[in-house]
Amino acid sequence: FVFLGNYIEGKGQDMALEAFAQLLPDFPKARLRFHGGDMGLDRNRAYRRALEAQADNLGIADSVTFGEFASEPRKVLAGAFAAMNLSRSESFSRTVLEASACGLPVIATRSGGPAEIVTDGETGLMIALGDVEGCVAAMRKLCNDPARATEMGAAGRERVLSTFSPKTFSHKLGGLVAGRA
Secondary structure (H helix, E strand, O other): OEEEOOOOOOOOHHHHHHHHHHHOOOOOOOOEEEEOOOOOOHHHHHHHHHHHHHHHHOOOHHHEEEEOOOOOHHHHHOOOOOEEEOOOOEOOOHHHHHHHHOOOOEEEEOOEOHHHHOOEOOOEEEEOOOOHHHHHHHHHHHHHOHHHHHHHHHHHHHHHHHHOOHHHHHHHHHHHHOOOO
């Protein structure tokens, strides 16, 4: 599992750790990789340290990686099993869009923007805000059926290409300008 998001309270990395700790005993080969920056802020550096301590306290530190900001998200998404976005509040999510474009199923909270991108049960799995058990269930669902996870990822990629591509955007914008929308 890969989680792209700056180390900011409210992004949901803490929830991902809690859920992953419950998943790991049944899927000991699973891994969780975080990639994000601290935006040069002390409070964000402190939050990352708190997340690292949380992973250690949960006994999962050997299965979790805390990476830096990914200037090229496709490189860190390549080869991942699924992506996670567990924000408490999210506008249109570029990280969800990028993960879907890379063919990954996405587990995301119903926090705004991700619901515009992820079609629940088809391109990923949507969960309620703060629902750790729902996150565990979503992770288990994908781990128990990797073929279905792959199908969801492919459907997500197709959705991004057909709905959010520059060509589609240009066509829709042209329609608005011409008064056809």
